[in-house]
Amino acid sequence: xxxxxxxxxxxxxxxxxxxxxxxxxxxxxxxxxxxxxxxxxxxxxxxxxxxxxxxxxxxxxxxxxxxxxxxxxxxxxxxxxxxxxxxxxxxxxxxxxxxxxxxxxxxx
Amino acid sequence: xxxxxxxxxxxxxxxxxxxxxxxxxxxxxxxxxxxxxxxxxxxxxxxxxxxxxxxxxxxxxxxxxxxxxxxxxxxxxxxxxxxxxxxxxxxxxxxxxxxxxxxxxxxxxxxxxxxxxxxxxxxxxxxxxxxxxxxxxxxxxxxxxxxxxxxxxxxxxxxxxxxxxxxxxxxxxxxxxxxxxxxxxxxxxxxxxxxxxxxxxxxxxxxxxxxxxxxxxxxxxx
Numbered sequence: 001x002x003x004x005x006x007x008x009x010x011x012x013x014x015x016x017x018x019x020x021x022x023x024x025x026x027x028x029x030x031x032x033x034x035x036x037x038x039x040x041x042x043x044x045x046x047x048x049x050x051x052x053x054x055x056x057x058x059x060x061x062x063x064x065x066x067x068x069x070x071x072x073x074x075x076x077x078x079x080x081x082x083x084x085x086x087x088x089x090x091x092x093x094x095x096x097x098x099x100x101x102x103x104x105x106x107x108x
Numbered sequence: 109x110x111x112x113x114x115x116x117x118x119x120x121x122x123x124x125x126x127x128x129x130x131x132x133x134x135x136x137x138x139x140x141x142x143x144x145x146x147x148x149x150x151x152x153x154x155x156x157x158x159x160x161x162x163x164x165x166x167x168x169x170x171x172x173x174x175x176x177x178x179x180x181x182x183x184x185x186x187x188x189x190x191x192x193x194x195x196x197x198x199x200x201x202x203x204x205x206x207x208x209x210x211x212x213x214x215x216x217x218x219x220x221x222x223x224x225x226x227x228x229x230x231x232x233x234x235x236x237x238x239x240x241x242x243x244x245x246x247x248x249x250x251x252x253x254x255x256x257x258x259x260x261x262x263x264x265x266x267x268x269x270x271x272x273x274x275x276x277x278x279x280x281x282x283x284x285x286x287x288x289x290x291x292x293x294x295x296x297x298x299x300x301x302x303x304x305x306x307x308x309x310x311x312x313x314x315x316x317x318x319x320x321x322x323x324x325x326x327x328x329x330x
Contacts, residue, residue, distance in 0.1 A: 031291045033237050035264065047220075050292045068291055075267075075284075084268045085280050092288035 009069055013043045014102040017071075017094065029057030032098045036090075040102050041073040047093050067096040175249060182213050183246035183296055184317035186223070188310050191301045201225060204296065208246075215245050224287060225298045226324070231278055233271065233324030234287045234295045235263045241289040243296050247319055254323065264288060274325040297322050302329025 009015070017036045020026050031053050047068035055062040075088040082088070140148055157163045186208060190197040200207040204223045205215045215221060221243045224232040236242065240255040253259050263270045267284045271277075278284065287295045299321040305313060320326035 031238065033288065033290060035237075047291070047293060053291070068293075070293075072285075079265055083266065084284065085282075087283040088267065088285070089283065090264055090286045090288060093291040093293050095291070 009043050009046070009067070009096065009099070011043050011045060014040065015043060015071060015099040016040050016102040016104075018098050018100055021097070027054035027057070029054055032094055033092070035078060036071075036073060036092065036094070039073055039077055040104070041071040041077070043069050044072045044091060045070040052095065052097075068093050069096065069099065071099070175244070178244055178248040180247045180317075180319040180322060181314065182208075183243070183319075183322045184314045185211055185213065186246065186296070187298050187317050187322065188313035190223075190225075190298055191313060192310060197225075197298075200298070213246075219292050219294050221246060221294045221296055223296045223298055224285075224324075226300045226327075228300065229281060230283050230285060231271075231276075231324065231327075232285050232287060232295070232297045233263060233267055234289060234297060235260055236289040237261065237264055238290055241294055243294040246296050247322060251319070271325065274320070276325065276327055297324040299324075299326075299328050304329065 017032065017039050019037045047070055049065040049067050051062040052064075052066040070091055071094050072089050072091045074086075075082045075084055075090060076086065078090060140151065143151070154168055158165050158168070186200060186204075189211060190200050196207060196210070199210070200223050204221045205217070207223075208215050208221075219241070224234075226232055235254075237260050240250055240260070242250040242254060244250070259270070264286050267286050268278060271284070289295060299317065301313075302316070305316070308316075316328060318326055318328070321328050
C-alpha cells in the first residue's frame with residue numbers, strides 16, 4: 001500500500017483505508033470510523049479541501065487543510081456475513097491521508 | 109468521551125436536556141442533582157459564561173429559540189420544488205446551497221449539505237455513526253432515535269432490517285446506500301414522488317413530505 005497523493009484521486013479509483021497515520025500515534029480526534037479501517041472502497045466524489053479536524057480538535061489552526069473524498073464500500077466488504085443484497089453500499093467522507101492505493105484489484 | 113465523539117457544538121447526543129431546560133431551569137425550580145453529568149456540566153459552563161460576562165443569558169435563550177424554530181418544512185420545500193421543476197432538481201443535486209437560496213432558504217456555508225436522490229432502484233438512508241450530525245438547517249432538530257446508539261450502529265450493519273422496523277420493506281432489486289455523515293457534509297434525502305400526486309399543488313406536496321422520508325427511514329405514499 002502506497003501513500004496516496006491526494007491530487008491523483010479520481011472518481012472510480014480503488015482505495016484501501018489505512019489503520020492509522022503512517023507516522024506518529026493515533027490522533028486524539030479522528031473522523032475515520034473503525035469499521036472502515038483496512039477496508040477496500042472506491043472514490044465516488046471529491047468533497048473539496050477542509051481544515052483537518054484532527055488538527056482543529058487540538059485547538060490548532062490548519063491553514064493548509066486536507067482533501068476530503070466520498071468513498072463507497074460494498075456492504076459485504078465491511079461486514080462478513082452481511083444479510084442484504086450484493087448491490088448495497090455505505091458511503092462516507094474520508095480524508096486523503098487515511099487513504100492508500102488498493103493495488104490488489106478488488107472486486108467492489 | 110472518545111476522540112471520535114465530537115463534530116460540532118450543537119450535535120452532541122449527550123446533552124438533550126439543555127435543549128429543553130434553557131435558561132429558565134433555575135426559575136422553574138429544576139433540581140440539578142437529577143440531571144446527567146453532561147447536562148449538569150453544560151449548565152455550570154453556561155452559568156460561568158454568564159457570570160463572567162462572556163455571554164448574556166438572553167443570548168443563550170435566543171440561540172435555543174433559533175434552534176427550536178427550525179422545522180422540516182424547509183427541506184420539504186426543496187423536495188417539492190425538485191419534483192415540479194426539472195431544472196431546479198438538477199441544480200439542487202449539483203449545489204444544494206445555491207438551489208436553496210433560490211427559494212429564500214439561507215444555508216450556512218458549513219457544514220455543507222448535499223441532496224441525495226432516491227430512485228425506484230436506489231434508496232438512500234442517512235446516519236452519523238460517530239455522533240449525530242444532521243442537516244438541522246433543513247430538518248430542524250433530529251429525532252431522539254437518530255441520536256440513539258442503536259440506530260447509529262445498526263443502520264450501517266443491517267440497513268434493510270432497520271428500515272423494515274420503520275415500515276420500509278424494500279424490494280431486493282432496490283439498492284440500499286447508507287450515507288454516514290462522518291465529516292463536513294450533511295445529507296438530505298429526496299424521496300421518490302408518490303404516484304397519484306400529479307394534481308397536487310406545490311403546497312400540498314410540501315405538506316405530505318415527512319421528516320423521516322428526508323432522512324431515508326420512510327417512503328411516501330406506500
